[in-house]
Structure formats: C-alpha cells, structure tokens
Amino acid sequence: MLFTLIYLTTAIFGYITIYLIGFKFKSNQHANVYLIIFFFLSSTRFFFSGMVNVPFFANKLYFINVLFTVTSWPCLYLYFTHLIHNKTEIKAKEGLHFIIPLLILSLAVFKFLWSESTVSKLKVISLVINLTMNSIYYLASFKILTKSIWNRNSEITLINKQNKAITKWTTFLFVVLSLIFLIYLIRFFVSEKTFWNLDQSSYLWVGALIWIFIYLKTLSDPQFLYGYDVLQxxxxxxxxxxxxxxxxxxxxxxxxxxxxxxxxxxxxxxxxxxxxxxxxxxxxxxxxxxxxxxxxxxxxxxxxxxxxxxxxxxxxxxxxxxxxxxxxxxxxxxxxxxxxxxxxxxxxxxxxxxxxxxxxxxxxxxxxxxxxxxxxxxxxxxxx
Known part of the structure; x- marks a missing residue:
C-alpha cells in the first residue's frame, strides 16, 4: 500500500509538471519537447505501477516499462542536443533515433505471434540490442555534456550565470540517471535478464522518490527546459x-x-x-x-x-x-x-x-x- 501511494504521488507530480509546462509556459516557444516526452513516459510508468492491482493497468504495465526503457536515453540525448543548439523544432531525421526502440517494442507487443522458443531467443536479442543502444546513447550524452555544456564559459556575466544554472541541472539529471542505469546494468549481468525495473519490488520506490525531487526542481526553475537562448x-x-x-x-x-x-x-x-x-x-x-x-x-x-x-x-x-x-x-x-x-x-x-x-x-x-x-x-x- 505504501509503495502504491509513492508511485501514484510521483505520477501526479509528473503530470502536474507536464501540465504547467504545456499551459503556464506555452508562450515560451523554446520548451524542450524531448524532456517533456521523457517526463511523460516516466510519470505514466509510475502511474501504471501504482495501479498494478487493477487488471487493465496490470496488463499494460509490461508494455509501458519496455517503452520507457527503450526510449529514455534516445530522448535524453536529443534533449541535450537541442539544449546546446537552441533548437525548438523537431526535424524528421530525428525520428531515426527511434527506429531501434520501435523494433524492440514491436517484438515485445507481438510476441504472441511466435512460438515460446522463438520468443525466448527474440527476448535475448532484444535485451542485447537495448543494452548496446542505451550504452551508446549514454556515452554520446556524456560526450555532449562534457564538451558543450559543463565546460561552457562566456565573458558576458549574464550569459555565464545562465550557463552555470544549466550546468548544475544537467549534472544533477545525468548523475541521477547514471545511477539508475548502473543499477540496471548490475541487475542485468548478475541475475535478472530482464528489462529495466520490471520487477516492482526492486527498489522502484527509491526511483519514485528521486523523480518527485526532479519534478519539484523543474517547477522551481523552468529555465532548465529551454536552453541557452532565453536572453537572445x-x-x-x-x-x-x-x-x-x-x-x-x-x-x-x-x-x-x-x-x-x-x-x-x-x-x-x-x-x-x-x-x-x-x-x-x-x-x-x-x-x-x-x-x-x-x-x-x-x-x-x-x-x-x-x-x-x-x-x-x-x-x-x-x-x-x-x-x-x-x-x-x-x-x-x-x-x-x-x-x-x-x-x-x-x-x-x-x-x-x-x-x-x-x-x-x-x-x-x-x-x-x-x-x-x-x-x-x-x-x-x-x-x-
């Protein structure tokens, strides 16, 4: 019961954050769409986890977890890319980043079409592909952050102040998600050959509390969503x-x-x-x-x-x-x-x-x- 309350509270905070971003700040055309998508997927995952005792949500929980797992790091990578380049629009070629996630998701959704032995093989293949893909996007995100955000300086005082604020935010976000990713890797290699946080007893409540803090931090300073062109x-x-x-x-x-x-x-x-x-x-x-x-x-x-x-x-x-x-x-x-x-x-x-x-x-x-x-x-x- 306590875990259910934590999951639903996290989801509510997430949806409130997304609502305010979408309406209160709708006049700002520089909101980063990929971070909003990431927030939505995370909030939905916790909502379905909190409603796991309801058959309808329980049946969809596996799908939601897989969706979050395969799209998280591509979304974060694109968020960091848009952040440093002051990009506001989504370009069609960015959809290429989601081809592999959609492939893995399709295998999970249509697993009933194959025999049990084939499903087992496809599951292993999907897990390896997902692990490799997330690792690549993780390293690519780290490269972008170290090269273009964390070491970004300006001789203009106002610009530098904004740089420091965004550096603190991205450092916090990346460190927290790195810890979650590390737990996923440890669990994958040590025991559970499964997707990220599918087991509801495996400290998901810790992640939920961390996400509440992330949402509160975002609401307290929404400039994190926009990038470096606030002044311009x-x-x-x-x-x-x-x-x-x-x-x-x-x-x-x-x-x-x-x-x-x-x-x-x-x-x-x-x-x-x-x-x-x-x-x-x-x-x-x-x-x-x-x-x-x-x-x-x-x-x-x-x-x-x-x-x-x-x-x-x-x-x-x-x-x-x-x-x-x-x-x-x-x-x-x-x-x-x-x-x-x-x-x-x-x-x-x-x-x-x-x-x-x-x-x-x-x-x-x-x-x-x-x-x-x-x-x-x-x-x-x-x-x-």
Missing part, C-alpha cells in the same frame, strides 16, 4: 511601452549606492529609469547606432539627450551587463539576423564583422562564441 529570444522584438530585455535590466530601486554622487543622482533620475531603459532598447532595435565601430556610452547619452552620468548610473545599478557587454549582445544578435537572411552567400565573415560594428574578425569571433557558445562557422552549419 528577448532581443528579437521591441514591444511599445514595455521592457523587452527583461533578462538584462533590474528594476529594483532599493539598490546599495556606493558613493554620495550616486545617492544625489538617484533622487534626480529614479522616476525616469524605466523611460531611459525603453529608449535604450528602442535605439538598440530600431537604429544602426550600435553598429558603428566607435559608438560609445557618450554617443548614446547624446542621442538620448541625457547626461552621460545618467546613462552610466542605469548600467551600473539597473543592468546585469555593462554597456560594453550590452553593445556586444546587440551586435551579435544583428549578425545572427544577417546570417539567417543569407548575408554570407555574397559576403565574407570579415565584412559581416565590420558591418555589425567590430573592428576586425578576431573580436567578432570571440564575442560570437562567448554569447552563443558556437563559432560563427558552427552556427552557420547548425542553420543548414
């Missing part, structure tokens, strides 16, 4: 009378001022901070000022018609990035827009660098990789 997605459009770059700006007016001059300045401009920010955004998105090589904070202040000290105050106390970093973000976003418009079909990378305001290709390359995690060439390849 905010730069794509300007909304009138609103702050578009909401990951850049800080609207907390209870800031700790470092000197008397700033204290005096705060009294003068506090009521204008939001207007300043909206005007800065508008110029960043609807003018070419930021793409001039020599463009400076003083130039921006003059264009806004405010003292330079006011502008520096805004970036000092109400921005997560410096003026220099903000300028780099705007320029790289413009460069990405040019790339998507096939600019490079008739122009070089060097001309792209200078057109968006960099003095040469070298600082452009460094800033591009710092912000996107990819070199300009890698980004172009990803778009193809």
């Amino acid at each position: 997605s905010k730069i794509k459009e300007y909304k009138k009378n609103s702050i578009a770059f909401d990951n850049v700006w800080k609207m907390d007016y209870n800031v700790n001022l470092v000197n008397v001059q700033d204290t005096v300045l705060k009294e003068k401009i506090q009521c204008n901070i939001e207007n300043y920010i909206i005007e800065i955004e508008h110029l960043a998105l609807h003018s070419n000022l930021f793409f001039k090589e020599t463009f400076s904070a003083e130039d921006l202040a003059n264009k806004l018609g405010i003292p330079k000290s006011h502008l520096l105050y805004v970036f000092k106390y109400h921005s997560n990035v410096s003026f220099s970093d903000f300028k780099k973000i705007i320029r790289i976003q413009k460069a990405i827009g040019f790339m998507e418009e096939d600019y490079l079909k008739s122009n070089t990378m060097e001309s792209l660098a200078t057109d968006v305001g960099f003095s040469s290709y070298s600082p452009f390359f460094k800033s591009f990789k710092s912000i996107t995690g990819l070199s300009p060439q890698e980004y172009c390849t990803k778009m193809d």
Whole structure:
C-alpha cells in the first residue's frame, strides 16, 4: 500500500509538471519537447505501477516499462542536443533515433505471434540490442555534456550565470540517471535478464522518490527546459511601452549606492529609469547606432539627450551587463539576423564583422562564441 501511494504521488507530480509546462509556459516557444516526452513516459510508468492491482493497468504495465526503457536515453540525448543548439523544432531525421526502440517494442507487443522458443531467443536479442543502444546513447550524452555544456564559459556575466544554472541541472539529471542505469546494468549481468525495473519490488520506490525531487526542481526553475537562448529570444522584438530585455535590466530601486554622487543622482533620475531603459532598447532595435565601430556610452547619452552620468548610473545599478557587454549582445544578435537572411552567400565573415560594428574578425569571433557558445562557422552549419 505504501509503495502504491509513492508511485501514484510521483505520477501526479509528473503530470502536474507536464501540465504547467504545456499551459503556464506555452508562450515560451523554446520548451524542450524531448524532456517533456521523457517526463511523460516516466510519470505514466509510475502511474501504471501504482495501479498494478487493477487488471487493465496490470496488463499494460509490461508494455509501458519496455517503452520507457527503450526510449529514455534516445530522448535524453536529443534533449541535450537541442539544449546546446537552441533548437525548438523537431526535424524528421530525428525520428531515426527511434527506429531501434520501435523494433524492440514491436517484438515485445507481438510476441504472441511466435512460438515460446522463438520468443525466448527474440527476448535475448532484444535485451542485447537495448543494452548496446542505451550504452551508446549514454556515452554520446556524456560526450555532449562534457564538451558543450559543463565546460561552457562566456565573458558576458549574464550569459555565464545562465550557463552555470544549466550546468548544475544537467549534472544533477545525468548523475541521477547514471545511477539508475548502473543499477540496471548490475541487475542485468548478475541475475535478472530482464528489462529495466520490471520487477516492482526492486527498489522502484527509491526511483519514485528521486523523480518527485526532479519534478519539484523543474517547477522551481523552468529555465532548465529551454536552453541557452532565453536572453537572445528577448532581443528579437521591441514591444511599445514595455521592457523587452527583461533578462538584462533590474528594476529594483532599493539598490546599495556606493558613493554620495550616486545617492544625489538617484533622487534626480529614479522616476525616469524605466523611460531611459525603453529608449535604450528602442535605439538598440530600431537604429544602426550600435553598429558603428566607435559608438560609445557618450554617443548614446547624446542621442538620448541625457547626461552621460545618467546613462552610466542605469548600467551600473539597473543592468546585469555593462554597456560594453550590452553593445556586444546587440551586435551579435544583428549578425545572427544577417546570417539567417543569407548575408554570407555574397559576403565574407570579415565584412559581416565590420558591418555589425567590430573592428576586425578576431573580436567578432570571440564575442560570437562567448554569447552563443558556437563559432560563427558552427552556427552557420547548425542553420543548414
């Protein structure tokens, strides 16, 4: 009875998580579909385990366990791949990753078509294929994580903060699932030549408790679902009378001022901070000022018609990035827009660098990789 309660509680938490992801966050088009699928399969497995005393669910439990076992690591691999490449859509060729899982699943579903001896042979073959496949996807996932996520750094403070958050999440997820996979391997080689967690008495309740923690962690910080383009997605459009770059700006007016001059300045401009920010955004998105090589904070202040000290105050106390970093973000976003418009079909990378305001290709390359995690060439390849 206790185990049944744990399994059903886990399933409920999982379905609530999926519901909130699908509806509360439906305006965010960067939700990672493969992680959601993985959550759904896991939740359904625990639901059927909790309902094992009901004949209908008991008869389907084997099928659900096999489905979860053969699709888990392909889904996780694709999740990590989408995470590092900021991909939102599912491409048809990704379906190739599920050919072998579907084959194994078919053998399990239609086992009644063959004799008992044939079923025994097919079961062994399926188990070996499944073990090999999961091992390959496990190692491939580890390679992606170590190469492109866990060691990902940026010179932009805001981007680096996001990198660290996603690194912590993926490390936690990978370690937990590695332990589960290790248990599966030990059980497979030592005693039970069966699929993952089919025996309901074999510590499945421990996994259920771990999954509850995973769901709670996801709900507490849903950025884990989206990837690295949370900041960039905010730069794509300007909304009138609103702050578009909401990951850049800080609207907390209870800031700790470092000197008397700033204290005096705060009294003068506090009521204008939001207007300043909206005007800065508008110029960043609807003018070419930021793409001039020599463009400076003083130039921006003059264009806004405010003292330079006011502008520096805004970036000092109400921005997560410096003026220099903000300028780099705007320029790289413009460069990405040019790339998507096939600019490079008739122009070089060097001309792209200078057109968006960099003095040469070298600082452009460094800033591009710092912000996107990819070199300009890698980004172009990803778009193809």
